[in-house]
Amino acid sequence: MLGGVRPPIASLVVLLLMVAALTVIGLDGIPTSGVPQAVLNGEQQIAADTALSIRSSIDAEASAVRRTADAYPATSTSTPTTTLKALTAARKAALGGALLDRRTGKLLAAGGRTVPLTGVDIARTASGPDTIPPRLVTSGGTRQLLYFAKVTLPAQDDPDQDQAPSRADRQLLLVVSEALPALTAYGEGRTAQVLDASGKALATAVRGTASETAAHSGLSAAAARAANGSRAGTGASGTLLGTTTGSRRTVAGWAQVASATGSGATDDLGLVVLTSRAAPATTTAADYSRFALKTAGTLAMVALWLGLALYFLVQQPLLRLYLSAGRLARGVTGAGPTERAELSRPVPVHGFGELARIGRALESLRGQLLGESGPQQFPARRAPGYRALAVVGVVAVACWALPMIFLLNRADAATAVPAPVLADQQARTEIATQRIRQSLDQSYTDLSEAAASLPGRSRAAQTEVLRQSLADHKQYRSLYLLNRSGGTTLRVGDTPLRTLVHVPGGGGITTVNTSGRIPAIAAYAQVRPGKGQAPAAGVVLFGEIDVKALNSLLPRPKLGNVWVTDADEKVLAASVGYRAFQSLPDPGLTRLARATQGAPGTTGTATSAVHNTSSGPSVDAAAPLAQSGPTARLGWHVVTAEPAAALQIPAVQAQQRTMLAGILGLAVSALCLGWLYVVVIRPLRAVAVLVERLAGGDRRTVLHPVNHDEIGSVTRSLELVRQVLAERDRAARSGRAAGPFRPPRENTHQR
Incomplete structure (x- = not known):
């Protein structure tokens, strides 16, 4: 399937033209105006990093509350009041705390601000797993986080009960209310916000002077809608574009405060981080399309020139040689006058290099078959052959590719990065x-x-x-x-x-x-x-x-x-x-x-x-x-x-795609011309040496066809000629009459 002279030449032309087309598509598709994509990606990642910090703070606080509850050294004299005081004394961020009966939800002890428990199903929450995720609740118009932990106190007598006390341990639920973790905005002129599922800002931080708040530009609602449209608990993130003021445009990034690798404590909170800043928009776009058309056109001309050169210098001469060798083989093996007449036609010499050498050797063999000449020696020094043509083809493409790889569209480190x-x-x-x-x-x-x-x-x-x-x-x-x-x-x-x-x-x-x-x-x-x-x-x-x-x-x-x-x-x-x-x-x-x-x-x-x-x-x-x-x-x-x-970054993208085009062009030319060398040029060099030896009198070396292509057919024809000449030499040595084979006269054949 990969043999023959046609596939590598056709593949070379087609693939080089494809590289030329990809060069135009790649360089023409670089966005060079407006806000660079790198700026959008950076804002998205800043929002995601900020969301990760908030999630880590909430997870750490939830773990600390549970760990404190687990480590509490409860005794039979511990009361809910003393237990709550001991559990919340070290929690500086705690706004309030409460201990409730896990079975009935009855409030047993409270401290600090009133813990907002409206809407929290205590019995259902307490009956769940030991790791209870925090809840986001509203108290006095502000949002707070509730952290939960299960507490077990040893049984003790209850003087308020008339009946005999139960000796079972008391199962309590600790609830600690805290404000949202502190929010920090990073980067001059950046605003950071924590939003709830409806887009309401729960916390805001500004660094430097922000040109416009996300709420005023409508980005908060848009970020909440985008986050709600994503699957919950996936840690999704994205970017948004706000209004344009002069040459600057508001760029925003949003991210869910949720785990991206699995279920986490913050997945059900519905919190979204929104960061925004005003970024300069590029107004003068760099034009890479003209450069792309010039370089692609140059490569297309090189591809067509190589294709025509290989077609006229390799493919056509090889096909003619294939026909000539076939005629010679039919002439020595055929018994009829039509087949024998093939020997009377001279073998044309086409091309140069190995094909010319084989053509001259075939003509010498035809003369030997007709008895017109004896073995002929050919000079040892050879002119450049088709191997040199393949090297010239690679060099021609390299003259286009190497400047693309090392010289053109180079990004300047001082100005390329916005x-x-x-x-x-x-x-x-x-x-x-x-x-x-x-x-x-x-x-x-x-x-x-x-x-x-x-x-x-x-x-x-x-x-x-x-x-x-x-x-x-x-x-x-x-x-x-x-x-x-x-x-x-x-x-x-x-x-x-x-x-x-x-x-x-x-x-x-x-x-x-x-x-x-x-x-x-x-x-x-x-x-x-x-x-x-x-x-x-x-x-x-x-x-x-x-x-x-x-x-x-x-x-x-x-x-x-x-x-x-x-x-x-x-x-x-x-x-x-x-x-x-x-x-x-x-x-x-x-x-x-x-x-x-x-x-x-x-x-x-x-x-x-x-x-x-x-x-x-x-x-x-x-x-x-x-x-x-x-x-x-x-x-x-x-x-x-x-x-x-x-x-x-546009300048870096242009450099990357220019280099990629050069690498692809050089690789395609080396691959296809290497393919041509393996299936055509190298076998031709071997056949040229063998046929010159045969024309020089070597009748012992058998010519084995390697491939089932044009060169394989030429080799099989030469092997038939070798067998006829070898049989004639053996007959001459044994004294048998074996005169030279001559084709019949043309007029006799016509009659």
């Missing part, structure tokens, strides 16, 4: 920094709670507390206590990678090692016994944080590679494979990380830049990890790098 895209990368880096900081802060908070519960307990009870804490917090790989001399007195989980020799004071996050294969990052908190309590087995509780858990927080769509570095710009965690404590992969990233440090004693600021790398422009950003809290003294940074080629 300023809003660079600002969005910086904003997303700040959001990633907040997400990592929240995770580390939560790790420290959880460890502090565990440390506060250790004094006054037996060693076995302390071990059980640490085991339960390790099971509840997947970010830890081990928990251990150190004494004043730095010795480990109690440990659960894996063996620590490394421990500190000098026990630190206070609490926070620290790196235990500065070299090695795996960074040892740990949260630590002092274990201080209360008044009248026995001291714990150690003085400092450490929780070694699994770097894999930290790495899992870093990847985000269209954010590129993400690294967490220490104060010396050495990598501690990354979204891609890395070696611990190695330098950042590009010096520009290191300079960017250092630029975030700011003046001594300050927290530093986020920054961004476009760097020109070996693979093209890269949109990079860096931000200090913490401005306050347990991670503030670390001096860590978060650095991101997204290749501009992964963003839908």
